[in-house]
Amino acid sequence: MTRFHYVTPIYRKSRKKFALTDASGNRVGDIQRHYNSTFHYFADNIFSDYLVNVEVFNKEGMSMSKAVEVWSLKTMIRSEWNVDSKNYGEFVLKDKTMVKTNPCMEFVIHNRVYSLKKDFMDRTTKLKNSSDKDIALITYDKVVPPRTITIDLLDDEIDVYTLSCIYYLFSLRD
Numbered sequence: 001m002t003r004f005h006y007v008t009p010i011y012r013k014s015r016k017k018f019a020l021t022d023a024s025g026n027r028v029g030d031i032q033r034h035y036n037s038t039f040h041y042f043a044d045n046i047f048s049d050y051l052v053n054v055e056v057f058n059k060e061g062m063s064m065s066k067a068v069e070v071w072s073l074k075t076m077i078r079s080e081w082n083v084d085s086k087n088y089g090e091f092v093l094k095d096k097t098m099v100k101t102n103p104c105m106e107f108v109i110h111n112r113v114y115s116l117k118k119d120f121m122d123r124t125t126k127l128k129n130s131s132d133k134d135i136a137l138i139t140y141d142k143v144v145p146p147r148t149i150t151i152d153l154l155d156d157e158i159d160v161y162t163l164s165c166i167y168y169l170f171s172l173r174d
Contacts, residue, residue, distance in 0.1 A: 002153040010145045030057045052172045056165040064161035085162045
């Protein structure tokens with residue numbers, strides 16, 4: 001089991017990079033929310049987290065995973081993101097949430113379906129593969145920001161950069 005941490009910014013719309021660290025406290029990368037244009041920034045401020053784009057960098061500053069929200073009539077009801085990962089290529093992340101209290105996202109990498117789910121009043125979010133095996137457990141310490149997020153990778157099916165990108169999107173949409 002490999003453990004990683006990051007502390008979310010107090011301001012949800014912050015565009016500053018914040019550190020992704022391993023269990024020893026060594027920085028392994030950075031996470032940043034970004035906007036495609038000034039128009040997207042203002043639209044996001046008006047409609048409150050309508051556009052959420054996230055990018056994760058390694059410790060050298062190279063982009064490892066980037067998620068950009070798809071804008072169309074179809075995605076106004078259920079959001080979708082195009083995720084570009086250095087290790088897994090491009091894939092689509094879909095919001096499968098039926099009830100706001102139980103958020104769920106789903107994506108497919110190399111013909112394997114992964115789902116990220118959180119139950120109501122539970123601080124643990126689980127990433128499961130198509131055979132219902134836990135791949136990662138993600139927890140947070142408190143409800144109010146700044147929150148310390150802990151990522152426990154139970155299996156090497158997915159890397160920390162891609163998972164932290166997806167989970168940060170997940171937490172911003174929560």
